[in-house]
Amino acid sequence: MMAMDIREKLPILKEISPRLVLGHIMRAGSISRADIARQTGLHRSTITRIVASLLEEGFVEESGEGDSGLGRRPVMLSLVAGAVHVVGIAIESTFVAGVLVDFNAQITERMEVPLRDASRDAVMADVYGVIDSLLERAQEREITVLGIGVAMHGIVNSHQGLSVFAPAIEWRNEPVAVNIESRYDLPVRMENNANAMALGESWFGNGQAVENILVVKVGSSIGSGVILGGRLFPGTDYSAGEIGHLTVLPGGPRCKCGNLGCLETVASIDAILKRGRELLKKGEAQSLMAFTGGDPNQLNFEKLCQATFARDPAALRLWEEVAAHLGLALSYTINILNPAKVLIGGDVFPVLDYILPKVRETVGIQVLQPLKSHLRLEPVGLGQDSVTIGAATLLLQDIFELPKSNGWDHV
Numbered sequence: 160m161m162a163m164d165i166r167e168k169l170p171i172l173k174e175i176s177p178r179l180v181l182g183h184i185m186r187a188g189s190i191s192r193a194d195i196a197r198q199t200g201l202h203r204s205t206i207t208r209i210v211a212s213l214l215e216e217g218f219v220e221e222s223g224e225g226d227s228g229l230g231r232r233p234v235m236l237s238l239v240a241g242a243v244h245v246v247g248i249a250i251e252s253t254f255v256a257g258v259l260v261d262f263n264a265q266i267t268e269r270m271e272v273p274l275r276d277a278s279r280d281a282v283m284a285d286v287y288g289v290i291d292s293l294l295e296r297a298q299e300r301e302i303t304v305l306g307i308g309v310a311m312h313g314i315v316n317s318h319q320g321l322s323v324f325a326p327a328i329e330w331r332n333e334p335v336a337v338n339i340e341s342r343y344d345l346p347v348r349m350e351n352n353a354n355a356m357a358l359g360e361s362w363f364g365n366g367q368a369v370e371n372i373l374v375v376k377v378g379s380s381i382g383s384g385v386i387l388g389g390r391l392f393p394g395t396d397y398s399a400g401e402i403g404h405l406t407v408l409p410g411g412p413r414c415k416c417g418n419l420g421c422l423e424t425v426a427s428i429d430a431i432l433k434r435g436r437e438l439l440k441k442g443e444a445q446s447l448m449a450f451t452g453g454d455p456n457q458l459n460f461e462k463l464c465q466a467t468f469a470r471d472p473a474a475l476r477l478w479e480e481v482a483a484h485l486g487l488a489l490s491y492t493i494n495i496l497n498p499a500k501v502l503i504g505g506d507v508f509p510v511l512d513y514i515l516p517k518v519r520e521t522v523g524i525q526v527l528q529p530l531k532s533h534l535r536l537e538p539v540g541l542g543q544d545s546v547t548i549g550a551a552t553l554l555l556q557d558i559f560e561l562p563k564s565n566g567w568d569h570v
């Protein structure tokens with residue numbers, strides 16, 4: 160475990176009951192003391208005492224009167240959103256992004272810098288630069304920051320805060336969280352980026368109140384986070400959900416993992432751009448050429464998106480190929496996990512409208528009938544902020560005790 164615990168900074172939260180009450184208020188938005196007592200099973204007098212402490216600490220406020228039908232109207236309680244802020248950082252293979260979020264995971268500051276180079280010191284300097292700026296803004300606004308969550312690509316040992324392996328920048332066993340913690344004297348939590356995304360979606364996005372969710376991140380690489388029974392499932396070696404290396408095209412292109420035809424070799428953004436350039440060079444995507452100034456090598460993600468939004472047939476065909484491969488890999492995974500929701504996000508978020516119909520069609524054919532009755536396939540709810548908000552959620556989950564949902568049939 161990390162050395163520091165956010166609860167040490169907030170003595171009132173050392174006990175479970177105040178965290179449970181906060182969790183109910185957060186989920187409800189606005190709720191009466193009587194309803195908290197009903198939902199938690201805690202005695203009314205206990206709730207009254209806990210709420211009095213939370214009011215005194217400035218974490219919750221009385222927010223008008225609710226509707227009780229007959230009789231006295233109950234006083235409603237809601238979170239003081241600005242009472243607590245945490246930082247969420249995403250270390251991606253080409254940029255570092257950071258956000259400052261409040262108690263409700265609403266972003267109040269945001270920034271992003273491209274990585275200058277991939278050396279360890281340069282990456283960490285960019286990470287510190289983003290955190291420094293966010294903390295400076297927090298100080299200007301007289302906001303108290305309680306911790307820092309970090310989402311990192313590659314394999315992350317979330318208990319020790321280690322980047323075990325980050326192939327894109329060739330890191331092995333880097334004690335990222337410990338370094339950040341000692342520099343800022345704040346508690347730090349760290350997770351793989353797809354896992355953080357899954358956690359954020361589960362708490363604040365399209366996965367709320369859903370027990371079993373697969374959250375897929377499609378960018379220059381492809382990964383996923385798995386929520387089972389309402390909790391993040393990391394796997395034995397922190398590597399659950401590596402769907403990017405499912406074989407979808409036997410004998411296909413060589414993957415960086417050594418195998419042939421992995422999903423990542425045909426459906427990542429790098430793969431689709433490579434395929435697009437090949438088609439352009441062979442003269443098989445003439446309409447797309449107008450967006451690259453006549454030079455196939457000028458095709459990048461931004462230009463491909465422009466062509467897609469203009470409904471260029473060659474661009475749409477490229478996404479359709481991606482969607483068919485992605486749909487196949489998702490079908491294998493859905494058949495194993497039986498999730499109620501599959502959420503897709505990552506860099507492809509802006510063009511998901513052009514991918515999802517074909518993904519749904521493929522899944523509809525490949526997935527076993529009984530697994531389809533509750534299945535929903537949707538974009539992530541937090542959009543392009545889903546990783547940074549997910550990183551911040553690593554800290555927020557230490558504050559709130561999540562009200563456990565009460566069944567397995569949440570859809």
Ligand SMILES: [Zn+2]
Pocket residue numbers: 403404414415416417418421423
């Ligand atoms: Zn592979």
